[in-house]
Amino acid sequence: MNRLALRLLALLLLPSAAIAQDSYGGQLHGNFQLDGQWYLRDEGIDPTGEFYPDERFLGQGYANFVYTDGDFSGGLRYENYQNVMLGFPEGYRGEGITYRYLQFKQDNLDVTVGSFYEQFGSGMVFRSYEERGLGYDNAMDGVRVKANLAKGVYLKGVLGRQRFYFEKSPGLLRGVDAEINLSERWHALDSLGLRWTIGASYMSKYQRANDPFLVLPENVAAGGVRSQLMKGPWVLNTEFAYKANDPSADNGYIYKDGNGFIANLSYSKNGLGVIAGVKRIDNMSFRSDRNGSTIDMLVNYLSPTTEVHTYALPALYQYATQINGEEGIQLEANYRFKRKSKLGGKYGTLVSINYSAVQSIDKDYVATSNDTLRTLQGYYSDPLERGTIPYFHDLNFKISKKVNRSFKYNLTYLNLHYNRSVLEDGLSDEPMLSNPENIKTMDADVIVLETLYRVKSKHYLRNEFQLLSTQDDRGSMAMALVEYSIAPHWFFSVQDIYNYGNPDPDQQLHYPLASVVYTQGTSRFQLSYGRQQRGIFCVGGVCRVVPPSNGVSFSLTTSF
Amino acid sequence: MKQLLLSLGIFTLLFMTPSCDVIDQPFKGNVQDTTSTQQQRNVLIEDFTGHRCKNCPKASKAIEALVDAYGSRIIGLAIHAGPGNFTNTNADYPTDFTTPEGKAIQNFFGTNFLPVGMVNRENWTASGNGHWSPYSNWPTLSSEAIDSTLRIALEASAIVVDDTVLELSTEGFPQTPLLHDLSIVVLIKESNIVSPQLMPDDTKDSDYVHMNVLRDYVTDTWGASFGTSPMVPGDELSKSFVGSWDTSWIKANAAAVVYVYNPTNYRILQVIEVPVN
Numbered sequence: 093m094n095r096l097a098l099r100l101l102a103l104l105l106l107p108s109a110a111i112a113q114d115s116y117g118g119q120l121h122g123n124f125q126l127d128g129q130w131y132l133r134d135e136g137i138d139p140t141g142e143f144y145p146d147e148r149f150l151g152q153g154y155a156n157f158v159y160t161d162g163d164f165s166g167g168l169r170y171e172n173y174q175n176v177m178l179g180f181p182e183g184y185r186g187e188g189i190t191y192r193y194l195q196f197k198q199d200n201l202d203v204t205v206g207s208f209y210e211q212f213g214s215g216m217v218f219r220s221y222e223e224r225g226l227g228y229d230n231a232m233d234g235v236r237v238k239a240n241l242a243k244g245v246y247l248k249g250v251l252g253r254q255r256f257y258f259e260k261s262p263g264l265l266r267g268v269d270a271e272i273n274l275s276e277r278w279h280a281l282d283s284l285g286l287r288w289t290i291g292a293s294y295m296s297k298y299q300r301a302n303d304p305f306l307v308l309p310e311n312v313a314a315g316g317v318r319s320q321l322m323k324g325p326w327v328l329n330t331e332f333a334y335k336a337n338d339p340s341a342d343n344g345y346i347y348k349d350g351n352g353f354i355a356n357l358s359y360s361k362n363g364l365g366v367i368a369g370v371k372r373i374d375n376m377s378f379r380s381d382r383n384g385s386t387i388d389m390l391v392n393y394l395s396p397t398t399e400v401h402t403y404a405l406p407a408l409y410q411y412a413t414q415i416n417g418e419e420g421i422q423l424e425a426n427y428r429f430k431r432k433s434k435l436g437g438k439y440g441t442l443v444s445i446n447y448s449a450v451q452s453i454d455k456d457y458v459a460t461s462n463d464t465l466r467t468l469q470g471y472y473s474d475p476l477e478r479g480t481i482p483y484f485h486d487l488n489f490k491i492s493k494k495v496n497r498s499f500k501y502n503l504t505y506l507n508l509h510y511n512r513s514v515l516e517d518g519l520s521d522e523p524m525l526s527n528p529e530n531i532k533t534m535d536a537d538v539i540v541l542e543t544l545y546r547v548k549s550k551h552y553l554r555n556e557f558q559l560l561s562t563q564d565d566r567g568s569m570a571m572a573l574v575e576y577s578i579a580p581h582w583f584f585s586v587q588d589i590y591n592y593g594n595p596d597p598d599q600q601l602h603y604p605l606a607s608v609v610y611t612q613g614t615s616r617f618q619l620s621y622g623r624q625q626r627g628i629f630c631v632g633g634v635c636r637v638v639p640p641s642n643g644v645s646f647s648l649t650t651s652f
Numbered sequence: 653m654k655q656l657l658l659s660l661g662i663f664t665l666l667f668m669t670p671s672c673d674v675i676d677q678p679f680k681g682n683v684q685d686t687t688s689t690q691q692q693r694n695v696l697i698e699d700f701t702g703h704r705c706k707n708c709p710k711a712s713k714a715i716e717a718l719v720d721a722y723g724s725r726i727i728g729l730a731i732h733a734g735p736g737n738f739t740n741t742n743a744d745y746p747t748d749f750t751t752p753e754g755k756a757i758q759n760f761f762g763t764n765f766l767p768v769g770m771v772n773r774e775n776w777t778a779s780g781n782g783h784w785s786p787y788s789n790w791p792t793l794s795s796e797a798i799d800s801t802l803r804i805a806l807e808a809s810a811i812v813v814d815d816t817v818l819e820l821s822t823e824g825f826p827q828t829p830l831l832h833d834l835s836i837v838v839l840i841k842e843s844n845i846v847s848p849q850l851m852p853d854d855t856k857d858s859d860y861v862h863m864n865v866l867r868d869y870v871t872d873t874w875g876a877s878f879g880t881s882p883m884v885p886g887d888e889l890s891k892s893f894v895g896s897w898d899t900s901w902i903k904a905n906a907a908a909v910v911y912v913y914n915p916t917n918y919r920i921l922q923v924i925e926v927p928v929n
Contacts, residue, residue, distance in 0.1 A: 142736025182764045186779025258779050296672060304721055304795040306678055313672035336672045341788040347675055383789035467678045513854065523853030530854055
């Protein structure tokens with residue numbers, strides 16, 4: 093205990109701790125990032141100036157410090173938003189220490205007090221995580237205990253509140269997760285070549301209710317069961333979750349319970365990989381504030397069953413998980429033709445195909461004239477019936493081939509269907525079922541050719557040519573990108589997106605962007621100048637809207 | 653195995669003791685008593701809205717429901733301010749409802765999405781967002797504000813002279829000791845304005861009736877000094893204002909809104925609404 097006290101003292105005196113790390117055997121690590129943009133007025137992309145910030149210059153950054161000494165660790169993160177950059181949630185206002193924790197492991201226990209991230213299963217019941225690019229952070233502040241009770245038996249317990257920008261959510265979360273690795277406990281399974289893990293989780297939130305009209309549940313529970321079965325090249329993951337009545341701003345204050353199901357089957361052997369996934373979600377919005385919206389205070393995470401594209405043009409039309417209800421499938425197959433085969437050539441060829449489709453779930457709405465039933469139930473849904481509103485589909489093919497020692501390319505074709513009413517305007521199913529003629533969609537064919545050429549030792553030239561062809565939304569676009577990198581320090585990039593098919597001739601604009609990056613050791617400095625068009629930025633099915641902007645931006649990252 | 657189950661049980665109990673409330677009857681009966689003749693603390697809901705914001709009519713409806721429940725103790729104020737794609741005019745939405753004061757308030761309190769609002773401007777902090785709330789939370793926040801102590805009672809009268817001049821007189825009566833200064837704000841709002849509004853189903857309602865629309869401030873955005881600390885029950889505060897009246901406003905649909913707030917934290921202590929005669 094004295095040693096623990098010494099470590100605590102060392103952490104409180106961080107600068108001293110860094111100096112004294114030899115004495116205690118501990119280490120101090122950290123990283124730092126600073127981003128800023130000087131915004132220029134651009135009447136082409138923002139005719140009315142509605143996105144042009146009053147401040148002209150916006151900057152934000154953070155620094156993490158983590159001290160570890162054996163089984164003990166502690167850390168903190170400082171963040172500043174002065175002011176928050178365009179496209180990030182407006183809730184980030186100001187500066188301060190937003191994350192701090194102490195953690196120790198002892199007697200098969202792993203105890204964390206303060207801030208922590210955690211996940212139960214795939215996250216359908218609970219996932220606390222951070223995604224900096226999105227401005228998403230629902231870190232818990234409280235206590236977490238992990239215990240290894242016996243061989244193959246793992247328990248987690250969490251208690252706390254979620255981060256809400258520089259404040260805390262009004263709801264309190266308390267949950268427990270158990271996972272048993274059956275193969276570790278029963279060797280008979282292992283000898284059959286089976287690796288089987290099962291788990292169960294439970295999460296309850298408490299939020300005070302004082303609504304003058306509605307009797308709101310102050311305690312709302314959700315639970316889930318899951319299984320992962322592996323044998324040879326096969327892996328089967330399944331998870332089912334259930335949530336009790338949870339009237340919220342998301343579901344229109346109906347008291348219907350929620351449920352979700354995810355299953356993924358994969359096969360991987362001899363260069364062939366196949367994944368098949370299915371998902372169904374019904375009223376699974378779960379927040380630690382029933383009045384929360386957008387990406388605020390989400391308790392659970394509903395993983396997407398669509399492919400996340402990183403190329404700029406298809407990334408303009410990313411799918412965001414619809415937490416109120418969706419059903420979807422994803423099929424993916426890839427095969428690597430062997431080296432020196434007819435199709436593989438000298439270096440082999442990777443071919444992949446991916447198809448994903450997401451649509452509404454079946455919903456039979458209760459008539460609004462029946463107040464009580466409408467509020468209690470909202471709608472009835474038959475899981476065996478398919479919904480009728482397509483939300484999204486993506487069919488894509490890719491070929492990746494290394495032609496010779498200096499040249500390789502990736503060729504991609506995508507066919508996209510994107511329901512803008514759902515994914516951009518946030519329209520619910522009911523008005524779309526009533527007025528299907530008002531549904532706005534975007535159908536596109538996209539071709540991307542990416543090449544990488546080694547000019548000489550440490551000199552690389554990367555190109556991208558993208559074409560998005562559509563009659564919908566902003567119309568067709570073409571993009572060209574040239575990147576030249578001199579390892580390990582320099583990187584130069586120039587790109588232009590031309591929205592030549594915009595139905596508004598005044599908006600048939602170019603979006604040029606030039607960047608230079610310098611890297612020294614673990615530090616990286618980037619300077620960019622150009623236009624960014626409006627779009628949707630998504631990570632893992634969670635998205636935010638990015639407004640158009642023009643200006644000079646910089647980014648500095650470093651770590652120690 | 654016994655030890656394992658015991659540990660499992662203890663661990664689970666620690667974290668799972670809380671349960672789940674299952675609701676069979678979602679509606680409450682009658683709400684608060686509104687028959688009291690003594691002035692009680694009222695609620696100002698500043699509803700940041702826009703005629704091209706499709707979810708904003710839901711916020712307006714939420715205020716109507718609260719007015720139905722609590723009567724004149726709920727005072728709505730629709731402030732058309734926020735992102736231009738929600739509030740700007742175009743051929744389909746030609747009426748400019750924005751005001752410089754509304755924009756100034758929106759900028760100061762710091763939000764850029766709609767619909768959103770403030771209920772008596774409770775919980776303001778310079779770097780926080782606790783003062784903002786979605787319309788779905790207004791019933792709860794209003795209910796709590798209505799139950800809180802009245803610190804100053806207000807009276808006011810408003811009259812239009814010569815069709816262009818608005819004269820207002822206000823009086824304040826501290827109900828508890830007040831150890832901070834007070835500021836007073838007077839503004840004009842108008843209801844029953846028919847003008848297009850984008851609706852939640854993405855259609856345009858050309859005959860939409862806009863309620864509680866902020867028209868103009870008689871004081872400046874942050875008001876005028878009304879009282880200096882300390883103040884005690886028995887003190888009487890008063891202030892008169894003269895402003896201009898726009899002849900396009902319909903008196904029968906208009907009202908003067910008077911509120912007093914603590915200038916150190918912007919918390920609104922009392923608000924009243926009086927007809928314009």
